[in-house]
Amino acid sequence: MSAQVIADPVELEEDLLEELRAVVGDRLSTSAAVREHHGHGEGFPGVFPPGAVVFAHSTEEVSEIVKICAVRKVPIVPFGTGTSLEGHVAALRGGVCIDLTQMDKVLNVNAEDLDVTLQPGVRRKQLNEYLRDTGLFFPIDPGADASIGGMTATRASGTNAVRYGTMRENVLSLTVVLPDGRIIRTSRRARKSAAGYDLTRLYVGSEGTLGVITEITLRLYGIPEAISAAVASFPDLESAVNTVILTIQSGVPIARVELLDDIQMDALNKYSGLDYPVQPTLFFEFHGTEAGVREQTETVEGIAGEFGSADFQWTAHAEERNKLWQARHDAYLACKALRPGATVYATDVCVPISRLAECIMETRKDIDETGVLAPIVGHVGDGNFHLSPIFDPNDPEEARRVDELNERLVLRALAMDGTCSGEHGVGLHKMDFLIAEHGDAISVMRTLKMSLDPDNIMNPGKVIRV
Amino acid sequence: MTEMLKAETEDQVLDTIKWAAAEKKPLEVRGTGSKSMLGRPTELDHVLDLSALSGVSFYEPAELVVSAGPATPVAEVEALLNDHNQQMAFEPPDLGPLLGNPVGGGTLGGLLACNLAGPRRIKAGSARDHFLGFTAVSGRGEMFKSGGRVVKNVTGFDLSKLMAGSYGTLAAMTEVTVKVLPAPEKTRTVLVNWAKDGIYDHDGTKAMTEALASPHEVSGAAHLPAAVARRSAVDYVAGGGRAVTAIRVEGPEPSVAHRCEALRTLLAPLGETEELHTENSQTLWREIRDAIYLAADQERHIWRLSVPPTEGSRVALQILEGRPGEALYDWGGGLIWLTLGVAPDACANVVRQHVAAVGGHAMLVRAPEDVRDRVSVFEPQEGPLDEITRRIKDGFDPSRILNPGRMHKES
Numbered sequence: 105m106s107a108q109v110i111a112d113p114v115e116l117e118e119d120l121l122e123e124l125r126a127v128v129g130d131r132l133s134t135s136a137a138v139r140e141h142h143g144h145g146e147g148f149p150g151v152f153p154p155g156a157v158v159f160a161h162s163t164e165e166v167s168e169i170v171k172i173c174a175v176r177k178v179p180i181v182p183f184g185t186g187t188s189l190e191g192h193v194a195a196l197r198g199g200v201c202i203d204l205t206q207m208d209k210v211l212n213v214n215a216e217d218l219d220v221t222l223q224p225g226v227r228r229k230q231l232n233e234y235l236r237d238t239g240l241f242f243p244i245d246p247g248a249d250a251s252i253g254g255m256t257a258t259r260a261s262g263t264n265a266v267r268y269g270t271m272r273e274n275v276l277s278l279t280v281v282l283p284d285g286r287i288i289r290t291s292r293r294a295r296k297s298a299a300g301y302d303l304t305r306l307y308v309g310s311e312g313t314l315g316v317i318t319e320i321t322l323r324l325y326g327i328p329e330a331i332s333a334a335v336a337s338f339p340d341l342e343s344a345v346n347t348v349i350l351t352i353q354s355g356v357p358i359a360r361v362e363l364l365d366d367i368q369m370d371a372l373n374k375y376s377g378l379d380y381p382v383q384p385t386l387f388f389e390f391h392g393t394e395a396g397v398r399e400q401t402e403t404v405e406g407i408a409g410e411f412g413s414a415d416f417q418w419t420a421h422a423e424e425r426n427k428l429w430q431a432r433h434d435a436y437l438a439c440k441a442l443r444p445g446a447t448v449y450a451t452d453v454c455v456p457i458s459r460l461a462e463c464i465m466e467t468r469k470d471i472d473e474t475g476v477l478a479p480i481v482g483h484v485g486d487g488n489f490h491l492s493p494i495f496d497p498n499d500p501e502e503a504r505r506v507d508e509l510n511e512r513l514v515l516r517a518l519a520m521d522g523t524c525s526g527e528h529g530v531g532l533h534k535m536d537f538l539i540a541e542h543g544d545a546i547s548v549m550r551t552l553k554m555s556l557d558p559d560n561i562m563n564p565g566k567v568i569r570v
Numbered sequence: 571m572t573e574m575l576k577a578e579t580e581d582q583v584l585d586t587i588k589w590a591a592a593e594k595k596p597l598e599v600r601g602t603g604s605k606s607m608l609g610r611p612t613e614l615d616h617v618l619d620l621s622a623l624s625g626v627s628f629y630e631p632a633e634l635v636v637s638a639g640p641a642t643p644v645a646e647v648e649a650l651l652n653d654h655n656q657q658m659a660f661e662p663p664d665l666g667p668l669l670g671n672p673v674g675g676g677t678l679g680g681l682l683a684c685n686l687a688g689p690r691r692i693k694a695g696s697a698r699d700h701f702l703g704f705t706a707v708s709g710r711g712e713m714f715k716s717g718g719r720v721v722k723n724v725t726g727f728d729l730s731k732l733m734a735g736s737y738g739t740l741a742a743m744t745e746v747t748v749k750v751l752p753a754p755e756k757t758r759t760v761l762v763n764w765a766k767d768g769i770y771d772h773d774g775t776k777a778m779t780e781a782l783a784s785p786h787e788v789s790g791a792a793h794l795p796a797a798v799a800r801r802s803a804v805d806y807v808a809g810g811g812r813a814v815t816a817i818r819v820e821g822p823e824p825s826v827a828h829r830c831e832a833l834r835t836l837l838a839p840l841g842e843t844e845e846l847h848t849e850n851s852q853t854l855w856r857e858i859r860d861a862i863y864l865a866a867d868q869e870r871h872i873w874r875l876s877v878p879p880t881e882g883s884r885v886a887l888q889i890l891e892g893r894p895g896e897a898l899y900d901w902g903g904g905l906i907w908l909t910l911g912v913a914p915d916a917c918a919n920v921v922r923q924h925v926a927a928v929g930g931h932a933m934l935v936r937a938p939e940d941v942r943d944r945v946s947v948f949e950p951q952e953g954p955l956d957e958i959t960r961r962i963k964d965g966f967d968p969s970r971i972l973n974p975g976r977m978h979k980e981s
Contacts, residue, residue: 355753551965
């Protein structure tokens, strides 16, 4: 948002570019358009272009590129689809951006052991297309059709996390190019690593600050025998949230549960041509066997009824289900369409499930008092929800009110033992919140960063200040 | 002479570590010592005794998390959760008897520090996946807090995951928080009873693979060769004198009954099937969880192999060929508890060679001290991997005062 970011790009010397060209040939660009495209993600204003962009084709190439940069202490920013939301890819100090999108091969599917090894540029939808004939799927679905490498580096999650977990639970092993260019494999094919420290999880969510991820082994799941979806609207937000809390506490293995408030429903109706009641609404999805799904659906219908939902509707129809989830995935675009020309920023707090109702109700009151247009959506089964303030970035007064609303939201979540980011990450903007949240752990993280990247060349200026 | 430094409070942990860091006095970090046999032997002059940091400090069933001192007995936490029909879903094992110690001696901190998980790991993940946050004192003598009570966060490096499985070599934990979940209402187990004589390890692998690939949400898949099955306290398992493959389903009654039936139909072509209901199931899976069948003969070495599940039985039979020993398979074949007759090197070369060939690794779980001193207990790490491990250790504990040598020989 409006955080003050100081860019201090280094000059790239011509002989460095020559050395890089010797590795990647003409897959190196210094054109303004390419550099600018690689200088920003989504949701964060400002462009911080790298000095050059190289398009890598293999782990070995990445290793050579990193070695060349390491000798001169030139910053490196790994880049996937550029869909992160917190300025993760901004090249604050210029340097070399390694674009990994051309490393987009699925290398090996082990259907029996339920795992797949792939290159970082494979996109999540591409992976599921590839897997379709195997009866398997990969469940993590952030809003964007992001690359698996980027999703790993940002520890992404999505609407399925309540059942399948996030990238943290689903990455089994990584190949990483270290900041000095050496290559490591964090663990072997076997599930359980007893070999030493858990390097896999250290790199998952490291936001490009510890190395470049060049190969990923993921856990896969069998496509459920039956899937059903349901929609229920509620008289008020609190009833909707309480339905979610009771569902989770009852141990229903729900696959997805999404909360959309009345403003968001209105936006969706308008954007996607739907006619849902303009009321707080829950979208559900259930995975399992035919009998299991029926049972889960009935249980949740009962809970929703207790909290005053009179219109619980469910469907096992794939087409209707897809329409529902497409509408949910379009929430961001629907918000943008509410006010053409405006910017949408997504907040990202997460609180313990028992505090969720309290946190959302206080936040809604705050929104109303602030007078900002800010729909609420959330993967509420994890205690994670987003406000999407829609504002004019050229109106400093409005931008300030949004900033302050977000700051109050984060402090509220922290006071409830929550976190400032459930899934979008730290990047540039949340470094100060991180200090408020972690206190002394920041110095431990800094020590780790300096032990593994002593020259601070890997995505400098992100996650923690060195 | 070992000197016990007993910390009564978190601040005393801090003071002790500060002193040790300043004086360069290595400390053995210990809860109750129930797992002191696990890992490499360390002979240190000072023990940092955390046993006083015991007790649940926060538990609200509605919040689905529990916080406790590191030395809180796992049994105490489980009893409390049980009163509210909740559980730690990773199914904490009690390795006490296997290691020659009493039942129920383990602590929550030890469980997390060793990252142990039972049969449900294939569905629910390991201890680390349920480890939400902690407070600890690093080897630098700095107290820090990481993570919290939320199940999802992406705020910086995931230190809980680093702490899980670090065997007390990075920091001494003073409080831990883990996620809990509602306990399943019912449990059933489908047994495949193989024919009377012969070796059915490969067939068991096939049955487990089929069950795990089915949509029936299997929460346990184990194979017991005949000699192992005979030691079960469950008659249906022990009585026939046959090899048994066990597949577990959990959940609400109608769903469990339905899935159990479907699995029996699926597995019927492989062998004769039988089913266990809740009580017998619980007994059987507790035995498997603790590898209790292998506890009796304390002479033999025990290895814990992690392999791709479909390779498990092949690896185990290759290692056992011409050697006295036996195997117990869990996690669909991905985890093998292997006993071997006494040998000066615990057959490490043979074990590691076969395991490495399929991309797995091996840990020497039980062997006399001199053997665990000679043989690398954990899978050896080489090259840059070894260097990163050292750098992380240096980052947390530059003076190498916390459990030095517990995981890898100090150079």
